[in-house]
Amino acid sequence: MTGHRARHWTPRSRDPQAERRLVDAGTDPLLARVYAARGVHTPEQLERRASALERPDGLLGMEQAVSVLARAMERDATICMVGDFDCDGATSTALSVVALRAMGARVTYVIPDRFRFGYGLTPGIVTEAADQLAPDVLVTVDNGISSRDGVAAARERGMAVVITDHHLAPAELPHADAIVNPNQPGCPFPAKSSAGVGVIFYVMAALRAHLREGGWFTARGLEEPNLNELLDLVAVGTVADVVPLERNNRILVHQGLGRIRAGKARPGVRALVEVAGREPEQLRGADLGFVVGPRLNAAGRLEDMSLGIRCLLAADFGEARELARELDSLNQQRRSLEADMHDDAVEALADDPALAERHGICLYREDWHQGVVGLVASRIKERLHRPVIAFAPGDGGLLKGSGRSVAGIHIRDVLDRVASTHDGLLSRFGGHAMAAGLSLEPDRLAVFEEAFDNAVRELADPEALTPRLETDGELGPEELNLRKAELLESGGPWGTGFPPPLFQGRFRVQEMRVVGHNHLKMWLCPDGGDFTIEAIQFRGAPEGRIPELEAVEMAYRLEVNTFRGRRSVQLVVEECREAGRSGSADGGYAAS
Incomplete structure (x- = not known):
């Protein structure tokens, strides 16, 4: 089989008692139904204020990490951040450099070249950092938990090493001066799904608190940095790394997305949104993964991530825009390469x-x-x-x-x-x-x-x-409106581990039309309704063919479509099949 495997549609199970508790607490019944199907049992799990974030001191190794960094700052030693070549690594590096500079540290960074050094703190990247930057302390971000040889090489050269990571730990940990990783053995921190950028954000918050208590900022006449201003970077890295959006990550993404929508993001993030042709105030959580993330990742995939980090570090919007355009160009090259390689893979499967x-x-x-x-x-x-x-x-x-x-x-x-x-x-x-x-x-x-x-x-x-498509059941015709679509949009952020609401239902086909190369635009009438609603299935018309159907069963998302300032309701179709038929092999329409 070389086409898409047919998926079984199954309604998500949900706890009716949890659903009732949410409704009793004032949650809209539709949202309560959706939340209960995603494991939300109490209103507290829906908290999105920054004050509800887990505390940094819950992370094992935090005290040691802060001590190493604070001692380095006291003697004006050079701290070198060792990042990774993906979006999480880029945002982690940029965040730590901005935060440490604002706290008065002497800081630089190095990113391993994917093609020369590979992933993580390798002996090769230690040698390069030592020869070019002569750091006293190496701090890994989004990597390092498996870098025993690299840590040993750094310590042989007299460098202290702090590892901040979120990947699963090996049986034997590196002999670093400090390790902060929610997934290391014995760490009680409950937010195990934190991305690398989330972990380093917590390290910077703990370091700032330590410096404040010691009178660091007052003694040096420094303004204490507001780390909430860096939450746009946390949101981008978290969504792009496809980590589950459990409660703590949802708070981080919600807060960061709010800054982007309000025009308060860093120039680099704003520029990346602009070159993608998106309006910041209309950005959704998923857009961080589909719009911003790929443009940053393209640098690490095709060249090296230093271009992406320079964009994120840029203080001037004009400079950020030029760098974002270079990243956009790289992303176009990446898309072309990916399309050709995907065609090769499909051909191999057919052969x-x-x-x-x-x-x-x-x-x-x-x-x-x-x-x-x-x-x-x-x-x-x-x-x-x-x-x-x-x-x-x-x-x-x-x-x-x-x-x-x-x-x-x-x-x-x-x-x-x-x-x-x-x-x-x-x-x-x-x-x-x-x-x-x-x-x-x-x-x-x-x-x-x-x-x-x-x-x-x-x-x-x-x-x-066995491929399955979990849905949130059916919506009544009276629920297919803009108000409900806006309600669902506001209920996020949605993403991995907390998927956007997906419904299923039967519709009568009024009209179908191909838009673009192979997208299918539809005008549908819901069963039991007397009105028409627009729907679109991206890549739903292979080779530009329009299926001849009178009625369809669809798995769809109820979304707000904004076009030229006008907001309207739209169904975004995940899968569609002829009414009464099982799912087709290609995820489109069953053969008639």
Whole structure:
């Protein structure tokens, strides 16, 4: 099968008692129904004020990290931030540099070149930092928890090392001076889904409090920085890293999104929104991942992330705009590369149908770009609902692989199983539940393909390989209006782990039309209603064909559409099928 696997539509289960508690507390019944289906049991879980954030002192290792940084500042030592080449790493680096400079620290940064050094605090990047910047303290952001060799190399050179990360910890931790990671063993911090930018935000908040208590700002005549002004960076990094939006992350994203909408974002963020052709006041949480994030990530994928960080650090909007335009151009190149590589992958699946039926799928072409293979893996994963790893040639004669998984199959655990059963097969690997990276000798690819498929087969619950589309049930015709759409929009931020409301229902087709290359615009009449409502299914008309249908069943989102200042209600269709038929293989319409 090379088309999209048909998904089973199932209503989300929800706790009726929780739903009643929310309604009794004043929540709109429709929102209460949606929230209860996302595990919200009390009104307190919906709090979005910054004052409701978890406290920094709940993070294990925070006291040690703050002590290292404060001592460095007292002796005017150089602190070097070691970032990562994705959006979370870029926002983490920018946030820490801005915050430390505002607190009077001597700070610089270095970003590993994806193609020369790979991920994390490697001995190579330690050498480069030491030779070029001569830092006294290295602080990792969004990486480092697995960097035992890099930490050892830094300490041999006399540098202190503070690790701030959010990725899963290995069995043996690096021997750093301090480690702050909510996912390290023994850490009681409840917000385990924090992104790297969220972790470093907490470190900066704790450092500021420590300096304030010691009279640092008063003694030096410094204005104490308002770290809430950096929440736009936290929001961008959190959404772009696709971490679950549990309560603490929802607060961070809500606060940061509010700053962006109010025109109070950093010049770089404002410029990235502008080059994408979006209006800041209309930005949604998901836009941070689909609009801002890809433009920053393009720098790390095709060149190096220093361009993205310079954009985020720019204090002048004119400078930020020029850098944002360069990032936009890189993103266009990335999209073209990704489209070509995706076509290659689909062709490979068509040539070898058995490949698509594996439990774990590996794809490789000699001419693929290692900075884009993760995006290809993600698209094929969505297509086949299987864990997928895409490989490209890397430096040192190794293959670089980037994997993506589906809910219920922890891809790093899968790679750990492969490594434990095939000694020496993997040169290096790491990651988390839904995404991972690895290095592999080219002549071991066939062995790895078999081992990966077997490991997924052994570890996966068969239910995890059955694609499902969870909905929030049906809406009555009286609920298909602008007021309800605005209510749902205001109920976010929505995202990973807290998905936007998705409903299902039956409609009579009044008219269909292709817009753009392959988007399907529809005018529909809901069952039981006597009015017409507009709907759009992006990429819903393959090859520009309009299906001949009289009635459809749809899974859709009820959204606000703003066009030339006018707000109207619109259904954004996730999946559509002929009424009375099962879902089609390509996610569009069943054959008539």
